[in-house]
Amino acid sequence: MExxxxxxxxxxxxxxxxxxxxxxxxxxxxxKLFHAASLWALQVASRIxxxxxxxxxxxxxxxxxxxxxxFRNGIVIPRSEIENYIEEDDCILIGPGMVRSDxxxxxxxFNRDKIQNLTELEQISDEGIQTxxxxxxLLEKYNYKKWVIDAGALQMMEPExxxxxxxxxxxxxxxxxxYLKSGLPKEKSTEEKIRLFSRKYNCLILLKGEKDQVVYKDxxxxxxxxxxxxxxxxxxxxxxxxxAALYCKNDTWISAAAASFINKKAGKELYQKMGYWFNAxxxxxxxxxxxxxxxxxx
Numbered sequence: 001m002e003x004x005x006x007x008x009x010x011x012x013x014x015x016x017x018x019x020x021x022x023x024x025x026x027x028x029x030x031x032k033l034f035h036a037a038s039l040w041a042l043q044v045a046s047r048i049x050x051x052x053x054x055x056x057x058x059x060x061x062x063x064x065x066x067x068x069x070x071f072r073n074g075i076v077i078p079r080s081e082i083e084n085y086i087e088e089d090d091c092i093l094i095g096p097g098m099v100r101s102d103x104x105x106x107x108x109x110f111n112r113d114k115i116q117n118l119t120e121l122e123q124i125s126d127e128g129i130q131t132x133x134x135x136x137x138l139l140e141k142y143n144y145k146k147w148v149i150d151a152g153a154l155q156m157m158e159p160e161x162x163x164x165x166x167x168x169x170x171x172x173x174x175x176x177x178x179y180l181k182s183g184l185p186k187e188k189s190t191e192e193k194i195r196l197f198s199r200k201y202n203c204l205i206l207l208k209g210e211k212d213q214v215v216y217k218d219x220x221x222x223x224x225x226x227x228x229x230x231x232x233x234x235x236x237x238x239x240x241x242x243x244a245a246l247y248c249k250n251d252t253w254i255s256a257a258a259a260s261f262i263n264k265k266a267g268k269e270l271y272q273k274m275g276y277w278f279n280a281x282x283x284x285x286x287x288x289x290x291x292x293x294x295x296x297x298x
Contacts, residue, residue, distance in 0.1 A: 002221055006257050007294055011249035023049035023248030026089040027241070028082065028134070029096035029151070030056030031127050037097030037151065040234045041241030044284040045093070048245035048291075053077055053085045056097070080119045082138070091146040093244035094135060096237040098152025101128025132156045139163055146247050150240035154178065162201040165252050169206045169240050195220070204252050206243065208236055212260040216253050223257070225264035227271045234280025239263045242287060266290040 013022040025045050029038030038056060046052045055077045077085060086092060115121055115133055124130050135153040143163035150169045159182045162168070170178065175193070180186070184196045194205045194215040204216040210226040243259035250258070266286040270278040278286075 003223070003257065003261050006254050007261070009250070009254050010246065010258055010295060012295065019050050021050065023091075023245060024051045024053075024089040025049040025244055025248050026053045026055070026082070026085050026092045027096070027244070028055050028079075028092065028094040028138070028153075029098055031097055031099045031131075031152070037234060037237045040237040040280045040284055041093060041096045041150075041244070043241070043281065044238050044287050045241040045245040047284075047288045048242070049090075049248050051075070051089075052245075053089060055079050055082050055085075079121060079134070082118055086138070086142050086145060090248035091148065091244050092138070092142070093148045093150065093240055094138065095150035095153030096240055098131045098135075098156075099127045100131060100152050100155045101126055128152075128156070136161055139166075146252075148240055148244040148247060151237070159197070159201055162203045164202045166203045167206060167243055167247060167252060167256050168203055169208060169236065169243065171208045171236065175205070175207055191215075191220070204256050206239075206256045206260055208239065212264070214253075214257045214260055216256070219253060221257055223260040223264055225261075225268055227267055227276070229271055229274075229276040229278050230264075230267045230283075232279050235263075235267070235283055238280050238283050238287070241284075262287060262290055262294065265294065 027038055027042055027045065029041065042052060042054055053075045115137060121130060121134055124133060131152050135157050139147065139157065139161040145163065147163050147166040148169065149157065149166055154168060154170055154174055155177060157178070159178055179193050179197055182197060182200065184193070184200065188196065191213065194207060194213060198205050198215050199217050204214065207213040212223040214221050214223065239259060242263055243256055246259055247255035266283055269290055270282055270286050274282070
């Protein structure tokens with residue numbers, strides 16, 4: 001079975017390794033409206049990567065700082081300092097909890113809201129336009145880095161900003177939104193659309209659903225195993241954090257496929273213990289237990 005071979009290839013921390021050698025992740029997310037989304041991504045990622053840097057709007061940064069005792073390897077940074085960490089970190093997750101704005105408003109205001117550096121971002125009052133401008137600025141300037149693009153950033157981005165090898169984590173509606181911007185043929189099945197988009201933009205699509213579909217160019221694997229408990233808000237943010245943490249030390253394909261499988265397995269194990277009555281925090285806490293069972297045994 002292909003997934004078993006994928007799990008065997010996941011990087012495990014070496015004996016004698018030091019802090020930072022087993023993954024450094026930067027998470028950019030959160031907003032005044034959505035506080036918890038990026039925290040769920042941070043919660044699971046902090047169990048896997050050695051160092052997690054977190055950047056959000058000031059209100060969210062203050063909230064995370066209060067919770068920092070739970071993330072002892074985490075560093076909360078202002079958005080104006082993001083570029084100081086991008087170069088040193090292995091992977092960047094952008095989007096959980098970030099808000100979007102109306103596309104027409106973006107087009108009418110974008111020329112005025114172009115930025116030359118991140119200190120200028122604070123001059124933009126609309127958080128949705130901030131999402132658009134920040135996402136464009138970072139993806140285009142640092143397109144050589146490893147990226148996981150989720151939620152608000154994914155909803156606001158243009159396809160041509162996609163960095164090579166990026167992992168995109170849409171649900172079906174988000175996939176349709178970005179696909180329609182691509183100019184690719186509309187009269188195609190969902191599977192064909194994923195393949196076409198992945199080939200054109202040299203990226204991996206992890207389409208979330210009852211059965212996840214992971215597509216990277218000509219490779220595809222379907223990951224079944226969803227249950228109704230996984231429809232809770234925040235479970236997609238947990239998946240994005242898991243994929244990004246794995247991507248720090250693994251390749252694109254292994255990171256996304258393994259993240260999908262581990263996430264589904266953790267959801268199944270929670271269902272066996274709690275029925276449908278678990279939440280995103282439960283899922284984030286279960287994932288390390290599931291990983292231990294799958295990767296190193298009981």
